[in-house]
Amino acid sequence: MIRTLVIALGLALATGCRSASDDLAQSPGSSGSASGAAYELTLTPMWTAASHPLDYPKVGLLSGPHFSGLIGATHGSDFALFGAGRAPTPGLERLSEEGKHSPLDAELRAMTAAGRAGMLFESDAIKDLGRSATARVQVDDRFPMVSVVAMIAPSPDWFAGVANVDLKEGGQWVAEKMLEVFAWDSGGDDGTTYEAADADTNPKKPTMMNDAPHFLRSGARVPVARLTLKRM
Ligand SMILES: [Ca+2]
């Protein structure tokens, strides 16, 4: 009698476990991978007239200093959305000059189709620099890294970005990671001020960290945003 009860209890527990994991696998946005982790990515602007006073763009009724929507991807170590010393892709160039996600989104989807990137994520533009933008990011063992960019607007080809943030450290998913985000120059335009007229660069120059005087104080780079990745 007792043995029968124990078996029945064991079956009930096994059934319970199975249905719980089924629910998890079917939850929206879940990769279904037991080795994955979900993060909330938050970009908090720190690009203000006080922190970056040189030529800081005027606030207008219809325009003014803002960031484009974030766009990024999860990936492994054989892919980088951007990197110092590499010419920009057409997608990164357009993102950095016009804030448009196309064709960068198509480039990232092609990387996903080729098995070199995981998920694409995006946010709306940050029109009010007093607010943050967020996106939900799902990483796994194959694609444990995150890269993300947003245009600094107005600007010739300047963007805020972080590449190759590895969310797995020492074999564990990190609980939270916070990074300073610096300005970059994509290498697609020769303008040297925020509101310079278009001056397309051909051939493209390599993407570099942006050492225009707008982003330096006493020779040190001043971050334009903070990026937080918090495990959900
Ligand atoms: Ca440039």
Ligand SMILES: [Ca+2]
């Ligand atoms: Ca250009």
